[in-house]
Amino acid sequence: MEKIAMLGGGSWATALTKILSENGSRVHWWMRSKDDVQHLLRTRHNPRYLSSVAHDLSRVLPTTDLEEAVREADWLVLAVPAAFVQSTLDKLGRDELKNKRVISAIKGMIPGKNVLVTDYVAERFRLPHTRLGVVAGPCHAEEVALEKQSYLTIGSPDADLAEEFCQLLRNRYVKANPAEDLDGIEYCAVMKNIIALTGGIAHGLGYGDNFQAVLVSNAVQEMRRFVHALNPQPRDLSASAYLGDLLVTAYSQFSRNRTFGSMVGRGYSVKSAQLEMNMVAEGYYAVKSIYELNRKLQVSMPITSAAYHILYEKISPAIEIELLKEKFK
Numbered sequence: 001m002e003k004i005a006m007l008g009g010g011s012w013a014t015a016l017t018k019i020l021s022e023n024g025s026r027v028h029w030w031m032r033s034k035d036d037v038q039h040l041l042r043t044r045h046n047p048r049y050l051s052s053v054a055h056d057l058s059r060v061l062p063t064t065d066l067e068e069a070v071r072e073a074d075w076l077v078l079a080v081p082a083a084f085v086q087s088t089l090d091k092l093g094r095d096e097l098k099n100k101r102v103i104s105a106i107k108g109m110i111p112g113k114n115v116l117v118t119d120y121v122a123e124r125f126r127l128p129h130t131r132l133g134v135v136a137g138p139c140h141a142e143e144v145a146l147e148k149q150s151y152l153t154i155g156s157p158d159a160d161l162a163e164e165f166c167q168l169l170r171n172r173y174v175k176a177n178p179a180e181d182l183d184g185i186e187y188c189a190v191m192k193n194i195i196a197l198t199g200g201i202a203h204g205l206g207y208g209d210n211f212q213a214v215l216v217s218n219a220v221q222e223m224r225r226f227v228h229a230l231n232p233q234p235r236d237l238s239a240s241a242y243l244g245d246l247l248v249t250a251y252s253q254f255s256r257n258r259t260f261g262s263m264v265g266r267g268y269s270v271k272s273a274q275l276e277m278n279m280v281a282e283g284y285y286a287v288k289s290i291y292e293l294n295r296k297l298q299v300s301m302p303i304t305s306a307a308y309h310i311l312y313e314k315i316s317p318a319i320e321i322e323l324l325k326e327k328f329k
């Protein structure tokens with residue numbers, strides 16, 4: 001039986017815990033809230049996220065003791081929003097991940113540092129990238145709870161690690177495939193949130209499906225330019241780990257980033273949109289990281305720039321989308 005430490009109490013941690021435990025792994029599930037752990041132990045349900053899922057407590061072990069969860073496990077799965085990675089992992093000693101394999105299920109960067117989560121983990125815990133991987137692909141936690149057919153990609157420079165984690169995930173409704181492009185997949189997973197958020201802003205302003213389709217087409221080119229500038233290597237951006245993930249976030253009713261953007265387009269302030277959603281829209285933080293990273297690279301990134309101006313410089317969404325409209329073909 002594989003032993004996994006799952007870090008995070010949100011929707012994605014809940015969905016991954018369901019998949020992994022139902023496939024036979026033992027999941028030491030760390031979350032911050034004592035009340036949520038107690039509730040899970042009493043009722044088998046996470047009170048706040050995907051609460052329809054009943055967990056099998058012979059294989060799911062909820063805890064607020066991070067060190068214990070990590071000590072017991074061979075694999076660590078990171079599923080807290082990127083903004084909380086540093087504060088969560090700083091509770092662990094630098095050698096505590098020695099001999100562990102770490103999978104990031106996070107689609108975001110470390111705010112302030114503007115580094116990928118896997119790069120942060122590699123540096124902080126002195127781990128080679130061959131012990132690291134990412135879970136990517138178009139997969140909403142809500143659809144996992146409903147056992148709808150889903151596809152995941154595990155990106156890692158170590159093909160064996162990627163395949164082993166795929167085996168832990170595959171089931172009747174989840175297909176999982178390995179891929180080697182760790183950086184490219186991780187950057188595109190960060191960027192698709194920015195695109196969906198900007199599409200949401202346009203939607204909130206009253207733009208329709210025609211505009212959204214052109215925004216997404218232009219976004220693919222923006223992603224290609226940026227990822228190639230950072231990490232030039234042949235990659236097929238039409239694969240589901242890249243384009244598929246962008247499409248689900250840009251069009252799904254479950255998308256946090258599109259919902260958040262749509263609220264901003266309709267006139268909500270960033271603060272009030274964040275307060276009203278019980279969930280984290282990673283794109284808000286990603287905009288700042290990618291925009292700042294691009295100060296050095298100087299790649300043409302009209303969509304990211306528009307989102308940055310709206311969210312961080314308080315420029316009117318109507319003006320920014322109007323300017324963007326003129327740049328699209």
Ligand SMILES: NC(=O)c1ccc[n+]([C@@H]2O[C@H](COP(=O)([O-])OP(=O)(O)OC[C@H]3O[C@@H](n4cnc5c(N)ncnc54)[C@H](O)[C@@H]3O)[C@@H](O)[C@H]2O)c1
Binds near residue numbers: 081
């Ligand atoms: N939800 C999905 O369908 C999905 C799918 C793929 C990837 N992801 C990624 O998974 C990551 C987690 O997102 P989510 O959707 O599960 O989150 P969520 O919005 O469902 O939940 C928010 C989580 O943040 C936690 N949190 C809030 N403040 C915190 C703090 N100070 N320290 C630690 N944790 C804190 C909450 O406890 C909760 O667990 C994100 O990077 C997201 O992009 C989500």
Ligand SMILES: O=P(O)(O)OC[C@H](O)CO
Binds near residue numbers: 250
């Ligand atoms: O689609 P969103 O905005 O909810 O983001 C969550 C995940 O990244 C989807 O793959």
